[in-house]
Amino acid sequence: MDRRETIKSLFVTSLAGGLVLQSCAPDKVDSVEVVPADKTNVYGRTPEEAKRDKDLFSEIYFTEHEIETIAVLSDIILPSNDSYGSATDAAVPDFVEFMSKDLPYHQLPLRGGIMWLDSQSNKLYNSEFVKCTHEQQISLVDRIAYPLDAKPEMAAGVKFFSLMRNLTLTGYYTTEMGIKDLGYKGNQPNVWDGVPDDVLKEHNLEYDPEWIPKFVDQSKRDVQAQWDDDGNLIS
């Protein structure tokens, strides 16, 4: 069993009194394939960069308890819905683990934040955060999830939760599932011919009629450019 599956199974077993994993609708995108550690050199790495990646993958920073806490929090931040999977379905804990080694300045705020959360949880419920009921977890999270309303004594927790929220959002929306969820349509060959008409209308905008003749005529994009002596395009 690799580490990712370990994380996933730990997470599922920790949910006894908490979240119920929803059954998947047929068209639901509910998990992602994350490139395994030994196949990361698919994105144009120099030899030094490939080695750095490999070294980081060989290290483990978070303890199992910490990664379990990160998993629970990330799924509170982004639970699954009818169409898409949750943060852990998008392997967010793996991403947070990697980033803590790639950008070590994340290590202390995350480790300390998890300890802070457990301290609060122990005070309130006499239990570590991950062992609390879902209702107890949500009740605690509600005290740190809203920066403008949180009590001053919760400031450290607010900071930690904001960091977790940021990493969870980035970790999720940079996966294939998250990109589909977001609706990003690019990163593929296409021919840009301006803002769609219905969008222009919706925003009460139009292309200046004087500018229209200046723009590229996409039907002639493959015709080799030629100019007259004054620099006027004639092809």
Add this chain to the structure above:
Amino acid sequence: MQIKETPKQYDVIIVGSGAGGGMATKILAEAGLKVAVVEAGPYFDPKDPKQKTQLKWPYESPRRGASSVRPFGDFDSAYGGWEIPGEPYTQKPGTQFDWFRSHMLGGRTNHWGRISLRFGPRDFKRKDSDGLGDNWPIGYEDVKPYYDKVDKLIGVFGTKENLPNEPDGFFLPPPKPRLHELYYMKGAKKVGVPVIPARLSMLTKRINEDRGICFYCGQCSRACGVYADFSAGTCLIFPAMKSGGQIDLFVNSVVREVTTDSQGKATGVIYISKEDKKEYALQGKMVVLAASACSSARILLNSKSPVHPQGLGNNSGIVGKYLHDSTGTSRSAFIPGLINRKTYNEDGVGGMHVYTPWWLDNKKLDFPRGYHIEVWGGMGMPSYGFGFNVSEMNKHVGGTVGGYGNKLREDVKKFYGSTMGVSGRGESIALESNYCEIDPNVVDEFGIPVLRFNYQWTDHERLQAKHMHETFESVIDAMGGVALGEKPGEDKDYGLLNPGRIIHEVGTTRMGNDPAKSVVNKFQQLHDANNVFIVDAGPFVSQADKNPTWTILALSWRTSEYIIDELKKQNI
């Protein structure tokens, strides 16, 4: 130590393979010269699957493209950055110049913004209007024929605007603006700030059979695998090799010095191979330096000999001086009109589709030189940092800041594509007191003495940055937007970035007619050794509020033709 000699004698040794070196390689090789190109970094071809980053998805990187390794993120095609392990540079106390180097075939042209602006007639003669700095010994009319040729060879989109100091060229047609750019145009118009189509070197139309046509992935910073944007490797060096040029490419080869004979003329270069860490000597009848303004200055300063005791070309003591970079500062904005957008592919070209050229008269302002404004934004591909603090935008539209769950998912979609930004890029004044020199105490891992920088902005630049921010706020306000963050005040130099940050290093080997006050003549030939030329931005006398690359290319072409003429006349 034994220096390994190559028996081959080259007509010309070109140091560096970026815009200047690439152009010289093409023109000189096509004229039949035997050329050695010596590049500090590895071979690079953006089409090579092992090096390609174009069209990769964020999840193909374990850090999702974060900038932990490459300063502009994992997919950016620059090998190097602000700091390179084993190759330090130092600073004089109290100053900060940030030096960006990219060591690879094509250099920084693989990732640059492709903003391709000609200098205008006034840009060559600024001293005439404000008494600051110096005029160039040449004028727009000297460079125009070469700008024209560069336009036709390499391709740049834009429009004829008949503006007095923004010369038109042989343009390809520009792409239509994106939605946030239409908002910018509308806002700018209200406050009297002009906007015209951008001028970028990407092929919106076929230019020849060797290069593809832009397919609008918006990823020019990754270097284009179909060669539809300008990089020196793909557009100059590869075609020159393909057309039968006699070019020997030495990669991973760090030039330490130019060697000279007893008369002081160059005889070649000594380089250190990164592969075996040994020294090698190359023999050449001429040396063309194109290693970047600061690297070329460093090579000259490290090339000391009895004839050139202060370094080659440095009898004037001017090498390294007058270093200057563009000024830069930015502001981002939230545009409530752009929330809850319908999503569609608006990647476009890898840069802005419209921009604001300088439009005011400095005689009526409290700073001497102008700036242009670049525009960015849109529904881009998520990468590391996406979603950070997204719910904070709610404070501008009466929503709840913070939270989790479905509410947060809705926030992400609500605010996707609703932020944009503007960046000012301006002209600074070249000063003798801003310079790079050799640090006598520090060598790099190749044993080569390194550069030490000394650079201070003055009120000329600070007040310009202040004006930029005033313009930004007025345009953002007119767009119905909310400027984000605080407007930087005097205590923060009005947001002026450190010198070097705009990566337009110029001026270290400036041209002039007087050998006592300049390093090269108006053909970029050393006053002190007539078989050494400099074709990077070192010879720039002043910067203009334009990006330097198009002028580097035009001037390198001009110098290359001069070299060919002089060889025919047997003057070199």
